[in-house]
Structure formats: C-alpha cells, structure tokens
Amino acid sequence: MAVWGQGMNQHVDKVFRSADSSSITTKSGKSEIQISSSWQRCLAKYNLDPSTKNKPRILTGRALREYQEPLEEFLLIARSGMKSLYEKVSSAGYCILLGDANGVTIDFLGDPKDERENRDAGLFLGSVWSESIEGTCGMGTCIEERKAIVIHRDEHFRARHIGLSCSTTPLFLSDGSLLGTLDISLLRPPENKSSQMLALQMVNTSARLIENAYFLRLYKDSWIIRFNSMQAFVEVVTENIVAVDSEGYIIAANESATRELFRGEGNNPENKLISEVFDLSFDDLMNHALNKTTTILPIRAMDAGLQYYATFRAPEMSKIRVMEIKGSVDKALPARQKPGTYLTLEYLAGTDPQMMHNVKCTRRVMNKDISLLLIGETGTGKEVFAQAVHQASERAAKPFVALNCASIPESLIESELFGYKQGAFTGANSKGMRGKVLQADGGTLFLDEIGDMPLNLQTRLLRVLAEKEILPLGSEAPMKVDLHVICATLRNLEELVSNGQFREDLYYRLNGVTITLPPLRERQDRALLIENVIAAEAENSKVRIAEDAFGILLNYSWPGNIRQLRNVLRYCIAVSENGVIGIADLPPDIIRNTTPVQATFMIDCAVVESSPEQLDDPEHAAVYGVLRKHKWNITDASLELGMSRSTLYRKMRKHSIIPPNEME
Structure with missing residues (x-):
C-alpha cells in the first residue's frame, strides 16, 4: 500500500505550481513537454486533485466482461504476445497490462506473490487507467497522445503513483483507429528514467507483433502479401503486410506497409489494384500464394520504385480450381470441392494434431532435394496428400505423375516407369513411349x-x-531428369530390407522424411471430417445428418479409413430422403459393427458429458446445430442465430459446447 510521505506532499506542490508553467522538470532533470501537457489537461480539463489518496478503480465480474467480450478474438491473440514478453521481463519484477481504448485493463500478467501489492497500486486485471480518472499515467497518457511513452515515478500526476514506472505503447487497427495499449510496469523502479528505455523498446516490439497477428486474423479470408526490404528477413519478420480481396483490390495494409510504400506522403494503398501498387498482377499473386508458398519473390513498389522481397498466403482453408485457360487460377472456392479442384495441405490436416504436425514438417522440406516417404493404412489418403504437397511446392506448375507399383504386372512396370525407344521389343509402340519418370520431369x-x-x-x-x-529401354544415351519423388507404402520397409526384399540403399535414399498418416479411427477431428465429406459429396444439395446416425459414424472403427468413409456417405446421401441421413440410411454392416451411442458423448463431438436436461434444451440444440452446420465458424453461426459473437461464446460456455479443435 502506498504510504503518504513528505515526497508526496512535495510532488503535489510541484503539480500545482506547474499550472503557471509551460513545462516541468522531473527528477530525471529533463524538461518533459508531453508530461507538462498532460498535467495541464488533468488540472484544467479534468479538474483532478493530485493529492487524492483513493486507490485506482478495479472492475470485476460483469462490468469487466462488458469490456472484454467485444475483444475476445483480439484477447486470444494478444495473450500469446503478452506471455512471450512476460517471459523476458518477469525476472526483473515487471508486470504486463493490456488495455482497451478506454484505459480498462482487459488482461494482466504478474507474479502471484506480488498480487496484493500490485492490486493496491492498480496494476491488476480490471484496473481503470484513463487519464481523466487517474491523471498522467502510462496507459491513459498513451491513449491521449497516441504514441509510445514512459511515465516514470514523479511524472505521474497523482502523488500515490510516484513510485511506479510505466512503459506503454498504443495498439492500432489498420485504419488507424486505436485498439488499445500494451504496458509493462514496475513497482519499485530505479531513479533514472533512462533505465526504462529498453523496456519501452521491448513493449513496442511486442505490440507490433500483436498488431500484425491480429491483422492476419482479421483478414484470414483475404490474400496476404508480406514484404521486407531485406530478403533474409522476409520469412522471419512479419513487418509489412497487405491484404487483397478476391477482385485484386487492396482492402487493408498495416501501418508499417503504408509508411514503407508511400514514405510519409500521406497516401494510402487501400482501394487500389495490387498492380497499381506493385509490379505484380493478381494472377501472379494467386499463383505464388497457391503453388509457391515458400518462394520469396522480388517485387517493386510502383510509386517509390524500390525493390522488396515478398511471400504470399492464400485465404484460409481455400480449395482452388486451376484453370486450363491462360494458366490462371480462379478465386478461392467455398468449403465444397468442385470438379478439377485439389485440397490444400491445411485442409487435409483439419484440426488433428498429428496431421498438423505432418503438414508443418512437410512444408519445411518440400522444396529441398529431400524425398518423402508416406506411411499409412489403405484409404488414409496418401496420394491425395502427395498431390497437395506437389501443389504447395515450387513444382506446382509442372506435372504430378502417379504410379501404383502393385497394380501393374512385373513384366510391364519397367517400361511404364522408364519408357522405351521405338522397336525396343516385340509389340512395342512404333513411336516408343515416355515413361512415368520422364513424364514427371520438372515436377x-x-x-x-x-x-x-x-x-x-x-x-x-x-x-x-x-x-x-534415366536410360529408357533400347536407348544408348542417358537422359537428364529433374524431379521430386514421393513414395508411399502400407508395408514395413525395414522388415522387407531385413528379408532381402528391398534394397537397403534405396530405402535410405527414399526415406528422407517419413510422414505417417493416422488412420481415421485415431484422428481427433473425425466429426469435422465427416461433415466435410458430407458437404463435398452432397455438392450443391443441402444434406444434414441426424444425431443418432452421426454418433454411429463417429464410433465406427473405419478399417477402410477415409476412402471407406467417402463411399459410405456417398451411399447414405443417395438413399436418404428429405436431405436428412438417419440410421436407416446407413449401410447394414456399419450398424452391425458399431455400438449405437449418442454423438454428444463422443470424444470428437462438441458436447462433453452432456446431461439429459441439456439434450432436451431447445437453446442447446439450436446453438449446437447451427455451429455444426457452419463447421464451427463462430462468425457465420452467430449471424444465423442473430446474436453477437460474444453472446454466442457465452451460450457455448453455458451449455458446455466445445469446438472439436479445442478437445483435449
């Protein structure tokens, strides 16, 4: 608790004397115009008294939630940045406050052993630090000045705060409106204000990371360009970001990108075609975002004429139809797959941890000269995964050629794989044949x-x-080839090597990276997979599945994995009536080999340990049904239900509804 002493009385006198002065001098010995302006506001505009001893106001319960709930998505993102910053500064005694645009602390990190002292000082969740209430302070004055600031010890307006040091920076949306503030504060700082300059730099860096992460989240359904003036930094530092809509117009740019592109001239890239800002067409942007996701592309800014290095990102969960005409690509498609489309790696991964890990590993090596070996049971989607790797790689514009080594007779597999020259053997094609290896050249x-x-x-x-x-049959001269090889098997290659049925040197050559695709029964996102397959197989028809039938499908062991799931659901959709798949529409062998259960008790379903009362609750049924219908997209579900996102989150908590990707 702040103890009133002679120093506080002296501070009060100095504040009142400052009313007749245009600047003040603090213990740091420096004249501070910003501090002086703030003190003048506190005295003349807000009529505050620096000698008041009351503690800062702290909001709790519903009052605090009213400020938090409109920013729930932002809070989730900011929390990660706060944790990272706290790990760096906690040993020095700092605590971290995330404030909204009103100066209300909507999140907080601090040492639990200091909780009582922090709360007394106002460094706590729910504390209100607006300048109109607490006077000159880190959070409140930062909001007023809209710039980073350090309010150190006796620079605070109120005498009870002169023991604190607060380093605060603003957080902005891409349109320049204030989102909130990020603050790190110290209860017992050194006398010298310069000791806090490093703290201010660290909080500035964290704030920009949080802003950029939130920008990417807000524009997850847009095409993204990230660029940097230094090639080595573009993949590791997300500094300049531009979002582009489906027509090729820039719809948003972060502050750093706007400043970089127009060099302080006050212009804004929004509502301009991407080709007006960079020497880059929209088709080129889409092509690189879809097919060359790890490629760093040099681009030039049209106005400044400066060269940058850029990477690109497609809209989330997009499935893209590659057009044969002009080699261009159509805009991102909705969730259903259409003829001629392929699935992205992220779509195939769903929300299953093992599959997401697989995709992460694959992306790291797919553009390097490293072979991939896919291991998985029959029907786990090995070829589909391989094709997604190809489409995500730098070889996407070249051929993807597949050969099943088990489906071709041994006498023909050599010619199929390596090809042959004309007249190579009796019965050969008179013009010869390019084998699969040559067909895949470049791809x-x-x-x-x-x-x-x-x-x-x-x-x-x-x-x-x-x-x-490669040396085709009947050829005398070898031919150079450049290709990436992906192999797949459900057999144990190590065992085959031990038995002399597979060459050891070839095994180690193929086994650059092993990716194990989990069987459907082990995937944690089975519920999402079932709904995605229904959407894909139903095409333009609206088909839903009854809860009891859904529970049976979730509980079935699926020995044929995703291939079997597709065939079963294709059958169910064909025989179902009125667009509803019920138990009667399931194949008899599925019902016979599955113990009927309520879907609400399945591990991958959205309701865990639901009570009978919940199952009969109309509100529960409505919320759960709409969430499933929209594949757990909170925004789309809230629109259909006619409620805000925050209200929908409250309803989900009330009824213990948990999205599949958040299941333990």
Whole structure:
C-alpha cells in the first residue's frame, strides 16, 4: 500500500505550481513537454486533485466482461504476445497490462506473490487507467497522445503513483483507429528514467507483433502479401503486410506497409489494384500464394520504385480450381470441392494434431532435394496428400505423375516407369513411349506401394535418384531428369530390407522424411471430417445428418479409413430422403459393427458429458446445430442465430459446447 510521505506532499506542490508553467522538470532533470501537457489537461480539463489518496478503480465480474467480450478474438491473440514478453521481463519484477481504448485493463500478467501489492497500486486485471480518472499515467497518457511513452515515478500526476514506472505503447487497427495499449510496469523502479528505455523498446516490439497477428486474423479470408526490404528477413519478420480481396483490390495494409510504400506522403494503398501498387498482377499473386508458398519473390513498389522481397498466403482453408485457360487460377472456392479442384495441405490436416504436425514438417522440406516417404493404412489418403504437397511446392506448375507399383504386372512396370525407344521389343509402340519418370520431369513422381517394386527395378530407380538421369529401354544415351519423388507404402520397409526384399540403399535414399498418416479411427477431428465429406459429396444439395446416425459414424472403427468413409456417405446421401441421413440410411454392416451411442458423448463431438436436461434444451440444440452446420465458424453461426459473437461464446460456455479443435 502506498504510504503518504513528505515526497508526496512535495510532488503535489510541484503539480500545482506547474499550472503557471509551460513545462516541468522531473527528477530525471529533463524538461518533459508531453508530461507538462498532460498535467495541464488533468488540472484544467479534468479538474483532478493530485493529492487524492483513493486507490485506482478495479472492475470485476460483469462490468469487466462488458469490456472484454467485444475483444475476445483480439484477447486470444494478444495473450500469446503478452506471455512471450512476460517471459523476458518477469525476472526483473515487471508486470504486463493490456488495455482497451478506454484505459480498462482487459488482461494482466504478474507474479502471484506480488498480487496484493500490485492490486493496491492498480496494476491488476480490471484496473481503470484513463487519464481523466487517474491523471498522467502510462496507459491513459498513451491513449491521449497516441504514441509510445514512459511515465516514470514523479511524472505521474497523482502523488500515490510516484513510485511506479510505466512503459506503454498504443495498439492500432489498420485504419488507424486505436485498439488499445500494451504496458509493462514496475513497482519499485530505479531513479533514472533512462533505465526504462529498453523496456519501452521491448513493449513496442511486442505490440507490433500483436498488431500484425491480429491483422492476419482479421483478414484470414483475404490474400496476404508480406514484404521486407531485406530478403533474409522476409520469412522471419512479419513487418509489412497487405491484404487483397478476391477482385485484386487492396482492402487493408498495416501501418508499417503504408509508411514503407508511400514514405510519409500521406497516401494510402487501400482501394487500389495490387498492380497499381506493385509490379505484380493478381494472377501472379494467386499463383505464388497457391503453388509457391515458400518462394520469396522480388517485387517493386510502383510509386517509390524500390525493390522488396515478398511471400504470399492464400485465404484460409481455400480449395482452388486451376484453370486450363491462360494458366490462371480462379478465386478461392467455398468449403465444397468442385470438379478439377485439389485440397490444400491445411485442409487435409483439419484440426488433428498429428496431421498438423505432418503438414508443418512437410512444408519445411518440400522444396529441398529431400524425398518423402508416406506411411499409412489403405484409404488414409496418401496420394491425395502427395498431390497437395506437389501443389504447395515450387513444382506446382509442372506435372504430378502417379504410379501404383502393385497394380501393374512385373513384366510391364519397367517400361511404364522408364519408357522405351521405338522397336525396343516385340509389340512395342512404333513411336516408343515416355515413361512415368520422364513424364514427371520438372515436377513430382508419386510411387504408391513402393514396397511391391521388383528388386531389379529398384536398382534402376536408385540410379535415377542418385544420378538424376534415366536410360529408357533400347536407348544408348542417358537422359537428364529433374524431379521430386514421393513414395508411399502400407508395408514395413525395414522388415522387407531385413528379408532381402528391398534394397537397403534405396530405402535410405527414399526415406528422407517419413510422414505417417493416422488412420481415421485415431484422428481427433473425425466429426469435422465427416461433415466435410458430407458437404463435398452432397455438392450443391443441402444434406444434414441426424444425431443418432452421426454418433454411429463417429464410433465406427473405419478399417477402410477415409476412402471407406467417402463411399459410405456417398451411399447414405443417395438413399436418404428429405436431405436428412438417419440410421436407416446407413449401410447394414456399419450398424452391425458399431455400438449405437449418442454423438454428444463422443470424444470428437462438441458436447462433453452432456446431461439429459441439456439434450432436451431447445437453446442447446439450436446453438449446437447451427455451429455444426457452419463447421464451427463462430462468425457465420452467430449471424444465423442473430446474436453477437460474444453472446454466442457465452451460450457455448453455458451449455458446455466445445469446438472439436479445442478437445483435449
């Protein structure tokens, strides 16, 4: 608790004397215009008394939630940045306050052992630090000045706060409106204000990271360009960001990007075509975002004429139809897959932790000369995953060629794989044939069931991988090839090597990175997968599934994995009536081999340990049903229900409804 002493009385006298002065001098010995202006506001505009001893106001319960709930999504993102900052400064005794645009502390991190002292000082969740109430202070004066500031010790207006040091920076939306503030404060700071300059720099850095992360979240359904003047930094520092809509117009840019592009001239890139701002067409942007996600592309700003280095991101969960005409790409499609589309790696990963880890590992190596080996049961989607890797890589514009080594007779697999010259053997095509390896030149060769490849052909494949050349049957001169090889198998290659059925050197050549695709029964996002497959198979029809039938599908073991799931749901949709799949529409073997359960008790379903009262609750049923209908998209569900996002979150908490991707 702040103890009133002689120093506080002296501070009060100095504040009142400042009313007759245009500047003040603090213990740091420096004249502070910002501090003086703030003190003048406190005295003349807000009629505050620096000698008042009351503690800062702290909001709790519903009063605090009214400020938090409109910013729930921002709070989730900001929390990560706060934690990272706190890990760096907590050992020095700092606490962190996240404030909204009104000066209300909507999140807080501090040492629990200092809770009582922090609360007494107003460094606590729910504390109100507006300048009109607490006078000159880090959060309140930062809001008034709209710039980063340090309010150190006796620079505070109220005498009870002169023991604090607060380093605060504003947080802005892309349109320049104030979102809030980020503050780190110290209860017992050193006398010298310069000791806080590093703290201010750290809080500034964290604030920009939070702003950028929130920008990317707000524009997750837009095309994103991230650029930097230094090539080495563009992938590791998200500094300048531009969001582009489906027509190629810039709809938002963060403050750093606007400043960089127009060099303080006051212009704004919004509502301009991307080709008016960069020497980049919208088709090029989409092509790189979809097919060359790890490529760093040099681009030039049209106004300044300066060169930057950029990476690109497509809208979240997009499935893109590659157009044959002009080689361009159509705009991102909605959730249903259409003819001629492919699925992105992120879409295939869903919300399953193992699949998300697989995608993360794959993206790190897919543009390097490292082979991928996909391991998984039949029907787990190995070829679909391989094609998604190809489409996400720098080879996307080149061919993707697949060959199933188990489906071709041993006598034909050599010619299929390596090709042959005309007249190479009796019955050969008179013009010869380009094998799969040559067809895949520049692109990706996918060899499914690699464990079934004959030993004599394994030697030839090893040469292709090692020497990057191929010798077709009947040819005398080898031909150079450049391709990425992805192999898949459900067999144990190590065991085949031990038994002499698979070359050890080829095994190690193919096994650059092993990706294990989990069987459907082990995936934690089964509920989401079922709904996605229904949406894809139903095409333009509206089809839903009854709870009891949904529970049976969730509880089934799916030995045929996703392939079996697709076939079953295709059948269910065909035989169902009125657009509702019920138990009667399920294949008999599915019902026979599954114990009927309520979907609400499944691990991947949205309601955990629901009571009978909940199951009969109309509000619960309505909220749960709409969330499932919109695949747990909170924004879309809240629009249909006619309530705000924050109200929908409250309803979900009330009824213990948990999205599948948040299940433990």
